[in-house]
Amino acid sequence: MSACDNSPTLCRANNKTPALPREAYLPINRCNLPAVILGSPTYRDAPMPLKLDGVAELHADLFRRLDAAQAPAQRAEIFQDYMTVHFRLEQPEDAGYNATRGGRRGAHYISVLRGWSINADSREGAVLKGWVESRFGLTPRFHGEPLRDPSAPAYRHYLEMRAAGLYGTHALEAQLDLVYSYCQYELARAWPADAPLTLYRGVNRMDDFEQLGGDARRPRLLLNNLNSFTGQRERADEFGDVILTVEVPTPLIVCYCGLLPGALRGEDEYLVLGGVYDVTRSTL
Known part of the structure; x- marks a missing residue:
């Protein structure tokens, strides 16, 4: 059975609703809907929740704590404390950092988001675009220049920046999984589910x-x-x-x-x- 058998409304296509171009997505991802659906124009008309594989189960204790907090500021503090402890963000040596040798500490979710805000085509931007590709199956189309050919120098440069951004970090992509899941949690509390x-x-x-x-x-x-x-x-x-x-x-x-x-x-x-x-x- 295909994904379209489960979601015929999302998979319906005609001349006015072209499918997501084949070169813009991967055949597999790590969430509950394939990229060809969640990246399609019909998904905007009939959205459904997206869940990253395993995040809710692995971090159930975090979401129980969030449920008990009424104020958004209190929940943000709970989330950030959890991230610091769970990913040992105050122990950079666990990720290979050695102060006596100098060098750069590995990035974490806050530094990546800040880096994106400054320049989406930075190393931090490459990490975020790579994370989206891995989790949701949507491939990057631009990073400093168009990314159309995976064998071209521009694409190799993007991959090098992504790898450099992930090196020596505390499971950075898993941190970003939680950022997305927490974002969805807060939006669900503050915004009607069916309202874009x-x-x-x-x-x-x-x-x-x-x-x-x-x-x-x-x-x-x-x-x-x-x-x-x-x-x-x-x-x-x-x-x-x-x-x-x-x-x-x-x-x-x-x-x-x-x-x-x-x-x-x-x-x-x-x-x-x-x-x-x-x-x-x-x-x-």
């Missing part, structure tokens, strides 16, 4: 995007596997003359400004999984 978020992105060049259909005002775009948006249109104006508006189901949100104090700085930023989106395009 309206988010915005300011850009200067539409030619940088892969357009699959639609028209000039409402194009259908294949976005990178991870993207930054903002919840405030006036903030999007600061980043470009063209404003892209999208309706994003909450399961596609990885993290947002305010979830973890000090992680994503300002701009009401949201990290959003990619795939095929119908976008409303407007100009200043």
Whole structure:
């Protein structure tokens, strides 16, 4: 039985609803829906929760503690304390760091999110895009330059940056699993399950995007596997003359400004999984 047998609504495709392009996803991932579904435009119309394999079971004690806390600030403190203890983040020597030899301490989830906020094409950005590829099966389309050919130098450079970012860390991708799961937990407490978020992105060049259909005002775009948006249109104006508006189901949100104090700085930023989106395009 295929995934489409279980979710015929999500798998329905016609000339107006093209499937996710084959080169934009992997055949396997580590969540409860295949990438060809969660990256498709029909998923935006009929979303369902996404669960990363094993996270809820392995970290059941964390979520029990979160259930007992009423204030978001208290839950954020519980989460960060749990991450510090569970992943031994205050013992960098456990991950191979040696102060006498110098060198760089391994990254952790906060430093990766901060690095992304500064530059999505950085080493931290490569780690996050690689994590999305591993967990959700959506392949990166851009990292400093287009990633279309896995055998090309640009793709090899992305892989090198990803590997360098993961070296000497305390199970960094497992840390990011918990960030996503905690984000979904908080969104479920604060936001109606069937209500998407309206988010915005300011850009200067539409030619940088892969357009699959639609028209000039409402194009259908294949976005990178991870993207930054903002919840405030006036903030999007600061980043470009063209404003892209999208309706994003909450399961596609990885993290947002305010979830973890000090992680994503300002701009009401949201990290959003990619795939095929119908976008409303407007100009200043």
